[in-house]
Amino acid sequence: MSNSTPATIEDVARIANVSIATVSRAIHMPEKVANSTRLKVNQAIAITGYTTNAMARSLRLGRSNMILVVAPDIGDPNFSNILIGLENEARSHGYGILIGHTQNDAQRGLEYLKFLNSNQAAGLILFTGILPFGHQTMTARLPPSVGVFEPVFNGGIPYVGVDDIAGARKAIDLLITEGHRKIAFVGDSRTRLAYSRRRMGYEAGLDAAGIGQDLRIVLEGDGTIESGRLAVEQLFMRDTLPTAFMCVNDQTAIGVMIGLKARGYDIPEDFSVTGFDDVPQAVFMTPSLTTIRQPRTAIGKHAMALLLELLSDGEPAETEILLRPDLIVRNSVGAPPRSRR
Amino acid sequence: MSNSTPATIEDVARIANVSIATVSRAIHMPEKVANSTRLKVNQAIAITGYTTNAMARSLRLGRSNMILVVAPDIGDPNFSNILIGLENEARSHGYGILIGHTQNDAQRGLEYLKFLNSNQAAGLILFTGILPFGHQTMTARLPPSVGVFEPVFNGGIPYVGVDDIAGARKAIDLLITEGHRKIAFVGDSRTRLAYSRRRMGYEAGLDAAGIGQDLRIVLEGDGTIESGRLAVEQLFMRDTLPTAFMCVNDQTAIGVMIGLKARGYDIPEDFSVTGFDDVPQAVFMTPSLTTIRQPRTAIGKHAMALLLELLSDGEPAETEILLRPDLIVRNSVGAPPRSRR
DNA sequence: ACAGGTTATGTAAAGGTTTACAGAGCATGG
DNA sequence: CCATGCTCTGTAAACCTTTACATAACCTGT
Known part of the structure; x- marks a missing residue:
């Protein structure tokens, strides 16, 4: 047998x-x-x-029924739920999913480019703002592709993400409503578009509340826990302190909380903190983190739906889908302390 | 061009x-x-x-240079570092890696089985204790395969994991040294071999210290945060309480800590807690979690090395590799409170 | 000059499919 | 009884490689 x-x-x-x-x-x-x-x-x-034999079949047909998902960092807590959205949608249309992990390494990207060039995948989902295929990128012949989170620089590739500006606006508005005036933004980054959009939301919220440039502090950070902690350290070298930290993502917020606790401060009594993403551990922090939730499964579902459209029609109905992020109120935000109000 | x-x-x-x-x-x-x-x-x-064209090449050659990694849960915090170990090792031998996500769903497993049957992968790394291919399993013609964490039931497949018994022993010995006598084990499970081995370490440690059966409490749990929290709730319905919780993994420990904090207890003053795995967030808990570290990158490296051996020789040097886990002392363990000693 | 050996290249088959094309069988309608 | 059309099936080419085998060119030593 x-x-x-x-x-x-x-x-x-x-x-x-x-x-x-x-x-x-x-x-x-x-x-x-x-x-x-x-x-x-x-x-x-x-x-x-x-x-x-799927391989022989694909060779003959010139297309396969697998879709390649390329991500720079599988460990990203945002990743796995989006993946589930992607998989479920793909599956119900007869496609399978394979995941490629690039670790932000162009050489590794090349491997997957070969995979694509051999028609071993019918479509591509990209988790980076850049095509991870090094210089070959320009001449690369890509299958129908969809970006997740951020538009893909090379252009022409539709994407689905979250309305970062609106999300950030919800966070900043909450802080302002609580009475904060001096709010630091932690995690400015020129490398990730999503992050700079979140900063735009920050600025817009302060503008709308008539809070001047002199009350604004923007701290560098690359979105890691460590960068959040470092930002706090830096800040305490300065003269004036904010009463709240609006962080570009949850990892950064966790770092900020660690930094503040290490200096003996209480959250939210001494400082308020907000994050962005609602990663799984956000709810388990002490205090639990007030943040902006990304509808991750929905993002995955929409991205795949878009790709499937591309695979059949050739033309996507839309070229950009921005989903609405939700404010999740927990316990890391309170009124600013009377003394420093 | x-x-x-x-x-x-x-x-x-x-x-x-x-x-x-x-x-x-x-x-x-x-x-x-x-x-x-x-x-x-x-x-x-x-x-x-x-x-x-890798596909035509593989079709002709009857083998590819891709290795499929099948995991039931990509979101598992243990996963990503092992993956990196796997990838680096594979890469340095000219193999690429693709990841298949089964979500513990046999149907999804079947997809990957077809993939394998078409020679689209030269080898297989399995992250489950069971072959995820449903009833087809028995007749399945698998390529050289290696298991990670646990032996694969179907037999004949070498695996690399961690010495769970020795690791658990380190945790229980620490608690005993600190003066604990009444220590609960949280997360008993018949489905995962690794977990029952950890329990064996727990029993062995208590035996060695001459601590009787009457002082032991074993609580069910499936390794999720929620199961840890529930275990605490259940426990407080009983008459006598332990002074320490030895948890089957970090997720469970986190759940236990949440449960204890919710009841207003301090850790480690009122109760000590240990985990197992040293997941990334363990260090960021308050208090930071004392746990047993799995050498994840090394596990990945060894697993892939074993597979590569299989791919060339046909025969692995060993059929089981158990790596040594390390005790990571942080702040969730202390002496039992005087009153309840 | 030639047998024998070495080196470099080409020819063609094979790997497992899909599908255009052709052919066979049959029924229908005149 | 024949032309027509329909349904079902088979033949063979194509997808892109790799490689056994054959061939050709050259060199070596006699």
């Missing part, structure tokens, strides 16, 4: 006493083959345990 | 004015071809941007 070498279409054909063409048709266009023949073929398939 | 259809070996051959066989040789056995010819071919490759 389970031989050392897998059954081919020819084995099935021999047993069913038909030609290989008929077997192929019985599988992929059953209505084109007589009932009796289809029955024979199915029996032969059952006997041999035949399963069509 | 970048045409709509990718260059084939034939395009290169035409431009270089040689046969396709020569092109193939120039690429894969350069020493077999004259210098001048090799030069011509390389130029032609540069002009066309040719990259060999």
Whole structure:
């Protein structure tokens, strides 16, 4: 039954006493083959345990039914739920998913580019703002592709993300409503568009509240926990302190909280902190983190839907989908302390 | 330059004015071809941007240079570092990595089984204790495979993991040394072998210290944060309380800490807590979590090395590799409170 | 000059599919 | 009885490689 070498279409054909063409048709266009023949073929398939060689099929067809998801960092807490959204949507349309991990390494990206060039994937989902394929990028012949989180620089690739500006606005508005005037923004970054958009939301919120430039502090940070902690350290070298920290993402916020606690401050009594993303551990912090939630599963679902559209029509209905992020109020935000109000 | 259809070996051959066989040789056995010819071919490759069609190559060769990593849960905080170990090792031997996510769903597993059956992957790394391929499992023709964390039930598949018993022993010994006598084990499970081994370490440590069965409490749990929290809730319905919680993994420990804090207790003043794994957030808990570290990158490296051995030799040097876990002392363990000692 | 050996290249088959094309069988309608 | 059309099936080419085998050119030593 389970031989050392897998059954081919020819084995099935021999047993069913038909030609290989008929077997192929019985599988992929059953209505084109007589009932009796289809029955024979199915029996032969059952006997041999035949399963069509996807590679040969893709080689012949020039396309596969796998979709490659390329991400720079699998460990990103934002990743796994989006992936589930992607998978469920793909699956219900007969596509499978494979994940490529680049670790932000162009060489690794190249590997996946070869994979794509061999038509081993019908489509591509990109988790980076840049095409991770080094200089080959420009000449690369990519399959239908969709970006997640951020537009892909090379252009022409639709993407789905979250309305970062609106999300940041919700955070800053909450802080202002609580009475904060001097609010630091932690995690400015020129490398990630999403981050600079969040900063735009910060600025817009302060503008709308008539809070002047002199009350604004923007601290560098790359979105890691460590960068949040460092930002706090830096800040305490300065003369004036904010009463609240609006962080570019949850990791940064966690770093900020660690830094503040290390100096003996209480949150939110002494300082308020907000994050962005609502990563799984946000709810388990002490205090639990007030943040902006990304609808991750929905992002995945929409991204894949867009890609599937591309795969059938050739033209996507829209080229940019921004989902609405939600404010999740927990316990890391309070009124500013009377003394420093 | 970048045409709509990718260059084939034939395009290169035409431009270089040689046969396709020569092109193939120039690429894969350069020493077999004259210098001048090799030069011509390389130029032609540069002009066309040719990259060999991995699918056609694998079809012909009956093997690919990709390795499939199948994991039930990509979001597992243990996963990403192991993956990096796997990738680095694979890469340095000319193999690429693809990840399959099963979500513990047999149907999804089947997808990847087809992938394997088509020789699209040369080897398989399995992150589950069970082959995730449903009933087809028995007849499945698998490529060389290696398990991670736990032996694969179907048998015959070598694996690399951590010495769970020894690790658990380190945790329990620490608690005993601190003076704890009544220590609860949280997260008993019959489904995961690693977990039941950790429990064996717990029992062995208590035995060695001469602490009787009457002082032992074992609480069910599936390794999630929620299960840890629930275990605490259950426990407080009982008559006697432990002074320490030894948890089957960090997630459970986090849940226990949340449960204890919710009831107003201080850690480690009122209760001590240990985890297992040393997931990234362990260090960021308040108090930071004392736990057992899994050498994740090393696990990945060893697993891949084992697989590569299998791919070349056919026979692995060893069939089971258990790495030594380390005790990481942080702040969640202290002496039991005098009143309840 | 030639047998024998070495080196470099080409020819063609094979790997497992899909599908255009052609052919066979049969029924229908005149 | 024949032309027509329909349904079902088979033949063979194509997808892009790799490689066994054959061939050709050259060199070596006699």
